[in-house]
Amino acid sequence: MEIEAKHHPMDKYLRADRIPHIWCPGCGLGTALNCFLYALEELNIDPDNLAVVSGIGCTGRIAGYLNVDSYHTTHGRAIPFATGLKLAKPDMKVVVFSGDGDLFAIGGNHFIHAARRNMDMTVLCVNNYNYGMTGGQLAPTTPMEARTTTSPYGNLEHPFNLCHVAAASGAVYVARWTTLHVRRLKESIKEALNKKGFSFVEILSPCPTAYGRRNRSPTGLDMMKYYQEHSVIKHGIDPSEADIEIGGDIIVGKFVDIEKPTFNEMVKELIEKARK
Amino acid sequence: MIQKIDAKKMVVTGDYAAAYGALLCDVDVVAAYPITPQTIIVEEFSTFVNDGITDAEFIMVESEHSAMSACIAAQAAGARTFTATSSQGLALMHEMLSIASALRLPIVMPVVNRTVAAPIGIWCEYNDTMPQRDSGWLQMSCEDNQEVLDMIIMAYKMGEHKDVLLPVMPALDAFILSHTVEPVDAPSSDEVLDFISHYKPHAILDPDNPMAIGTFTPPEYIQELRYQHHVAMNNARKVIKDVTKEFAQKFGRDYHGLIEAYKCDDAEVVLITMGTVTGTARDIVDEMRAKGKKVGLIKLRFYRPFPIEEIRKIAENVDAIGVYDRSISYGTGGPMFIETKNALYGMEKPVVNFLAGLGGRDVVKGDVEKMFEILLKAKEGEAKEEIYWINTRGVSI
Numbered sequence: 001m002e003i004e005a006k007h008h009p010m011d012k013y014l015r016a017d018r019i020p021h022i023w024c025p026g027c028g029l030g031t032a033l034n035c036f037l038y039a040l041e042e043l044n045i046d047p048d049n050l051a052v053v054s055g056i057g058c059t060g061r062i063a064g065y066l067n068v069d070s071y072h073t074t075h076g077r078a079i080p081f082a083t084g085l086k087l088a089k090p091d092m093k094v095v096v097f098s099g100d101g102d103l104f105a106i107g108g109n110h111f112i113h114a115a116r117r118n119m120d121m122t123v124l125c126v127n128n129y130n131y132g133m134t135g136g137q138l139a140p141t142t143p144m145e146a147r148t149t150t151s152p153y154g155n156l157e158h159p160f161n162l163c164h165v166a167a168a169s170g171a172v173y174v175a176r177w178t179t180l181h182v183r184r185l186k187e188s189i190k191e192a193l194n195k196k197g198f199s200f201v202e203i204l205s206p207c208p209t210a211y212g213r214r215n216r217s218p219t220g221l222d223m224m225k226y227y228q229e230h231s232v233i234k235h236g237i238d239p240s241e242a243d244i245e246i247g248g249d250i251i252v253g254k255f256v257d258i259e260k261p262t263f264n265e266m267v268k269e270l271i272e273k274a275r276k
Numbered sequence: 277m278i279q280k281i282d283a284k285k286m287v288v289t290g291d292y293a294a295a296y297g298a299l300l301c302d303v304d305v306v307a308a309y310p311i312t313p314q315t316i317i318v319e320e321f322s323t324f325v326n327d328g329i330t331d332a333e334f335i336m337v338e339s340e341h342s343a344m345s346a347c348i349a350a351q352a353a354g355a356r357t358f359t360a361t362s363s364q365g366l367a368l369m370h371e372m373l374s375i376a377s378a379l380r381l382p383i384v385m386p387v388v389n390r391t392v393a394a395p396i397g398i399w400c401e402y403n404d405t406m407p408q409r410d411s412g413w414l415q416m417s418c419e420d421n422q423e424v425l426d427m428i429i430m431a432y433k434m435g436e437h438k439d440v441l442l443p444v445m446p447a448l449d450a451f452i453l454s455h456t457v458e459p460v461d462a463p464s465s466d467e468v469l470d471f472i473s474h475y476k477p478h479a480i481l482d483p484d485n486p487m488a489i490g491t492f493t494p495p496e497y498i499q500e501l502r503y504q505h506h507v508a509m510n511n512a513r514k515v516i517k518d519v520t521k522e523f524a525q526k527f528g529r530d531y532h533g534l535i536e537a538y539k540c541d542d543a544e545v546v547l548i549t550m551g552t553v554t555g556t557a558r559d560i561v562d563e564m565r566a567k568g569k570k571v572g573l574i575k576l577r578f579y580r581p582f583p584i585e586e587i588r589k590i591a592e593n594v595d596a597i598g599v600y601d602r603s604i605s606y607g608t609g610g611p612m613f614i615e616t617k618n619a620l621y622g623m624e625k626p627v628v629n630f631l632a633g634l635g636g637r638d639v640v641k642g643d644v645e646k647m648f649e650i651l652l653k654a655k656e657g658e659a660k661e662e663i664y665w666i667n668t669r670g671v672s673i
Contacts, residue, residue, distance in 0.1 A: 074364055075311075075368075076339065105339065106338060108338065131310050134312055134315040135315055135316075138336045140338060150319060151336075152323070
């Protein structure tokens with residue numbers, strides 16, 4: 001039986017004139033985006049009340065492909081843009097969709113401070129362990145000993161454990177999945193979108209072109225198999241125990257889900273108190 | 277130290293030529309952050325380190341701001357340093373640029389000219405380097421990959437000269453040079469190191485002889501520092517000419533100092549260009565000369581210091597001057613046009629500005645020919661505008 005469809009069921013969320021996208025075969029970004037779109041659909045989120053902000057890099061392209069109010073910002077500055085948006089439009093749902101290099105290298109400072117302030121936004125970080133778009137350089141997430149174009153003998157810098165950084169900085173919701181865990185990832189994105197405050201979902205994604213072929217996983221399928229063999233779900237674990245190492249377990253799951261007043265709520269409360 | 281490298285002929289991209297130039301100059305520290313279309317420069321350099329050809333320290337930092345910060349400190353500690361960037365990366369680095377120059381640290385940093393957002397683009401425009409005009413760096417632009425390699429070598433010699441002691445920013449056009457292969461003659465490492473000599477820092481951070489750098493300075497002192505910086509930039513004019521002359525004697529390629537005049541001697545009109553468009557313009561000059569039109573070309577190599585005297589001298593004998601710009605200072609004109617008008621102050625010559633190739637749009641022979649045709653009209657006092665937007669939708673010429 002041949003199945004033919006002129007439209008993708010998620011087309012309504014996409015700017016069709018910007019498709020086809022630039023992502024390589026085997027890349028996990030399509031899956032990450034798909035999970036996000038299904039999360040929007042299932043939560044029945046009004047696209048007119050949603051803003052998506054991206055930085056620079058392969059993941060940074062997502063903002064441009066979405067048919068919602070979106071902003072493709074400069075490298076590292078997605079979170080400050082999103083902060084401004086949320087302050088000007090407190091009722092708007094604000095999502096930052098960007099990569100590990102963008103959010104944790106050049107933009108690392110902004111991430112920790114938005115989390116500390118508990119700015120009401122959802123940050124979805126696609127982590128492919130390297131700078132994919134510029135050709136695969138060492139990133140702050142590159143696992144120890146992994147090879148990149150700028151660490152040909154293997155990385156000797158300790159990488160960030162993003163979920164640990166998020167939790168330590170004050171995020172109220174922290175989860176990690178790989179692009180293999182599509183249903184769990186979608187459910188986590190839904191929870192993060194529903195969460196009041198700074199919610200963070202790390203999405204481990206294959207980058208066969210720039211990272212995989214230098215690290216014995218030359219295809220997207222190799223990396224998906226690796227995820228399948230190494231992923232261990234441990235909900236509620238202290239994220240400091242969820243470091244990512246080559247050959248080690250990839251701990252996934254929901255690590256943090258707590259309640260804390262958001263920045264906007266604190267401001268409102270302060271104003272009310274001051275006016276009394 | 278680097279291993280001995282023999283002279284060779286290579287067919288390489290502009291980015292490779294820049295990295296190779298830094299290798300031959302035996303740089304000690306490279307700190308960098310990736311950005312298209314520059315990335316290949318530092319990536320190639322990291323390969324040289326990987327292959328053991330040089331024992332330079334290479335570090336991938338977390339932003340361009342950090343890259344320049346690391347280079348400043350390394351240079352202050354007595355190392356010869358190198359980095360490279362482009363577009364947004366240069367904009368982010370801006371804060372550190374004036375610190376590098378005011379501390380008189382002769383860092384060399386090629387910049388691959390790429391358009392600055394918004395909207396985001398990756399192609400060639402000069403709106404990244406031109407706004408760095410007052411950062412106190414020597415700024416210049418290359419025409420081809422050979423010039424990129426040669427300029428990196430000359431840049432160290434110019435910047436480290438005792439009368440200059442300033443950082444140097446050679447620019448190359450995004451993709452047109454950065455990603456395009458051309459044959460390049462590379463000298464041997466011995467020849468290069470004989471030419472530039474080993475780096476002898478004028479002041480270094482030394483634990484046995486402590487010194488504070490960049491500390492809080494009251495108004496009693498800063499103005500004199502600014503004056504000395506200004507004098508150094510003026511001194512650079514002579515040093516640039518001397519170094520290009522010495523380079524020509526040693527390596528056989530003459531870059532003629534701050535500008536290169538082409539068929540200007542009996543020219544009635546002259547066009548000033550910078551970067552890769554110069555090659556196209558040279559062809560057009562030849563073609564128009566064949567038709568009996570007396571046109572000439574000035575290849576502007578240095579933007580800082582600006583070749584005021586050189587341009588005035590040529591302008592004395594021509595009837596109209598055109599300036600091609602690949603970026604715009606909104607509401608006024610191209611940055612090189614503004615500089616040229618300033619240089620020609622009091623000369624009563626028509627000066628016309630041509631804007632083309634912004635955002636990386638191709639500048640083709642027909643575009644340059646149109647510039648010369650308008651210039652020939654300007655000579656007769658028939659140019660309608662002062663600023664012409666070439667090949668621009670919504671603008672008719």
